[in-house]
Amino acid sequence: MDIEKVNSMDFGEFVDVFGNVIERCPLIAAAVWSQRPFSDLEDLKKHFFAFIDALPQSGQEGILRCHPDLAGSELRRGTLTAESQREQSAAGLTSLGAEERLRLAELNAQYRARFGFPFVLAARF
Numbered sequence: 461m462d463i464e465k466v467n468s469m470d471f472g473e474f475v476d477v478f479g480n481v482i483e484r485c486p487l488i489a490a491a492v493w494s495q496r497p498f499s500d501l502e503d504l505k506k507h508f509f510a511f512i513d514a515l516p517q518s519g520q521e522g523i524l525r526c527h528p529d530l531a532g533s534e535l536r537r538g539t540l541t542a543e544s545q546r547e548q549s550a551a552g553l554t555s556l557g558a559e560e561r562l563r564l565a566e567l568n569a570q571y572r573a574r575f576g577f578p579f580v581l582a583a584r585f
């Protein structure tokens with residue numbers, strides 16, 4: 461996608477396209493839209509990062525809390541966002557055996573109990 465196209469998007473289109481760049485946090489795309497024009501896609505990315513970096517810790521933790529667990533209940537129920545579904549599938553999390561799923565659920569729960577937010581990593585490589 462070229463940057464002229466991005467810069468010409470109205471608010472609704474921009475949020476449609478970039479609203480889930482940060483999982484379930486369309487507010488970030490909504491805020492970044494106001495910072496147009498972007499010089500290139502790298503510049504657009506920098507604005508997303510800068511917004512997140514400027515948040516208080518509670519806001520940054522809130523972003524983590526918007527993420528679904530890896531191989532968690534939302535994957536089982538089929539309620540992941542399209543992006544998460546793609547990422548978790550690509551990482552093989554849709555085809556875990558029962559034992560692996562259980563172990564991951566235990567680890568997710570332990571992590572959440574310890575840190576107060578879910579374990580998050582970019583599952584897609």
Ligand SMILES: NC(=O)N[C@H]1NC(=O)NC1=O
Nearest residue numbers: 530544547580581582583
């Ligand atoms: N918890 C967590 O890391 N969730 C995710 N990571 C990712 O790449 N896609 C997700 O849904």
